[in-house]
Amino acid sequence: MSTHLEQNNTTNAGIAFQLKGGLFTLTTLQIFSADINALHTQLTAKIQQAPNFFHNAPLVLDLKIAVQTNIDFAALSDMLKSLNLIPVGIKNATPEQTQNAIKHGFAILRDAPNPKERELLATNPQVTPKSHVAKIITDPVRSGQQIYAPDGDLIIINQVSNGAELIADGSIHVYGSMRGRALAGINGNTNARIFCNSLEAELVSVAGNYKISEDIERQAWKIAAQIYIKDDRLQISAL
């Protein structure tokens, strides 16, 4: 997904643009019902819990559950924009929903195939699976620092301060106090996990499913813990 396409428009002396591949994290809104009013009411309540997180947030609409329903994309788009949410695309839609959505300016997105699918799709037996190299950090991660481990695990053999951010495609291991934010499985890897010696995090997330410290405090605080996805929900349990 991190293709690096560059195309220079060099016919004129002044170059007007350049194309580049990019990698972004987007929140997914899983739609269960086509009832725009119910969606509006419930979304408003959710936004109030963390207004800054949702303000002007780009959203991907996942229609996997709502697959049988006839969705009024125009109304849905208007409703979301009225809440300062920006719908950018849909995924898991039926052909009819897809046609309808395109008419109303939605992009059609696909999840990256999971490793199993990729292996099955590969016709060339000489294709070797991508190696996952772990990124290892031994110094304390300070407030304001952002560490990203693409294509693998992130291992911190020290503490992580409040205000620091750890991001990984794979799992995140902190052999110390975890006080910052940890986002594992950033490209949708729901098998990723977060492990730490002392859970005091501001926010933890696996493949976009997140919990903030207020929620974490209620379940497991300042103990050795692991965070993972089970039954489509983020779980926290003591190690």
Added chain:
Amino acid sequence: MTEAKVIVVTSGKGGVGKTTSTAAIGAELARRGNKTVVIDFDIGLRNLDLIMGCERRVIYDFINVINNEATLSQALIKDKREPNLYVLPASQTRNKDALQQEGVSKVIEQLKKEFKFIICDSPAGIERGALMALYFAEEAVIVTNPEVSSVRDSDRIIGVLNSDSKLAKEGSEVKKHLLITRFSPSRAKRGEMLSVEDVREILAVDLLGVIPESPAVLSASNQGIPITLDVDNDAKFAYRAAVSKLLGEPEPVQTSNKWGFLKNIRIFKGEPV
């Protein structure tokens, strides 16, 4: 002559005691026979000259020297109490855009030829003034109040020291010292204030010393006397202990305990109580 040392006094958070500490540490280093200059990097909001008591003798400043409008010897102000102590004041009318890396580098190189210690008083924040002040430093004194926002900001500035200093960019490391200021042992015991251990644990930097909250600091400030040149008081003692640690020298002998502050001696030296 051994190589001069550039030390930045920084914190991230404002108002925690950088200028006070710069003056105290600079004066004490000078008092022990080291030719020392203290530089104010807070362009536009200068106070080092006030704390040092030389505000009425400022003719040329740091920016004048950088812009070749004056020589270093014209700008440097010699302290009236300590023969080894000099002040390079900041400009009050210009702003930090006037700080250019090349210019600052030239001044520091010139100062290194004359002085044993160059103490850079950083402004608060993590922008140009603060970055310039820490860029050339070999050692850093990170001034922190035992209070959550100060600790977080100190953590941030430590991160900046580890990535944006000249030494860091060359693959080396600035030697960092933690100086906890405005500490009240009784409030820490009551849990109203972070303890020395709490701060040490979060910042993971070697402790240089602990300076107690003291009314002496305000009166010294207002009189333009660096704490370490003032009459005996608890903060003065604590700063002296900190400078001893910085130099790796033994403690100056304390002959009397009549002010009672020596009972906190172990806290000020950062030893477990």
